[in-house]
Amino acid sequence: xxxxxxxxxxxxxxxxxxxxxxxxxxxxxxxxxxxxxxxxxxxxxxxxxxxxxxxxxxxxxxxxxxxxxxxxxxxxxxxxxxxxxxxxxxxxxxxxxxxxxxxxxxxxxxxxxxxxxxxxxxxxxxxxxxxxxxxxxxxxxxxxxx
Numbered sequence: 001x002x003x004x005x006x007x008x009x010x011x012x013x014x015x016x017x018x019x020x021x022x023x024x025x026x027x028x029x030x031x032x033x034x035x036x037x038x039x040x041x042x043x044x045x046x047x048x049x050x051x052x053x054x055x056x057x058x059x060x061x062x063x064x065x066x067x068x069x070x071x072x073x074x075x076x077x078x079x080x081x082x083x084x085x086x087x088x089x090x091x092x093x094x095x096x097x098x099x100x101x102x103x104x105x106x107x108x109x110x111x112x113x114x115x116x117x118x119x120x121x122x123x124x125x126x127x128x129x130x131x132x133x134x135x136x137x138x139x140x141x142x143x144x145x146x
Contacts, residue, residue: 001059003088005095008053008066015063016055017044019080026081030110035136042134043076051075052100056088067092074105093121097145108132109139118143 008016020043024036051068058064065079065088074096079088096102105123107114115125123143132138 001086003056003058003064003086003091005054005091006057008048008055008063010049012055012063013044013048016048016053016066019063019066020076020078022080022082023078026084027113028108028111030108030138035138038134038136047076054092054095054100056091058083064088065092067096069096069100069102072102072104074102077105089117090121093117103145105143106133106140107143109141115141115143122146 017040021036021040024031024039028036048068051070053066053068055063055066064083066076067074068076074093077089077092077096079092105118106129107118109115109128122145124146125141126144127142129140129142130137132140
């Protein structure tokens with residue numbers, strides 16, 4: 001199947017949030033249900049508007065993964081769980097670095113798969129925060145591309 005990177009229209013934000021939710025439910029087992037319900041409207045109403053947003057589409061134009069970058073920081077990179085292992089995350093990460101000038105990312109400390117993914121591509125942890133950006137007690141690793 002052919003995948004391609006594209007921009008995202010605001011009317012497609014609900015589809016992006018659906019990908020986010022499916023991905024989070026598959027990979028962020030440390031989050032409680034109330035946390036997912038807390039973050040979901042923030043993603044839709046605030047966070048997607050605050051980033052340079054790109055997606056990967058399949059041949060049927062469905063959004064199967066997405067990336068958001070702000071000020072050189074990868075703020076979000078999520079892949080639909082049915083599409084994991086197909087190179088979509090790698091495609092988005094290369095795009096972020098090469099086209100959008102990204103060299104930083106913050107990752108939940110408990111998301112070991114994501115940490116391994118970024119480390120595989122040369123990111124290294126430079127600091128740690130005990131709380132996420134909303135003040136919730138989910139430690140974050142601050143990584144930079146070395």
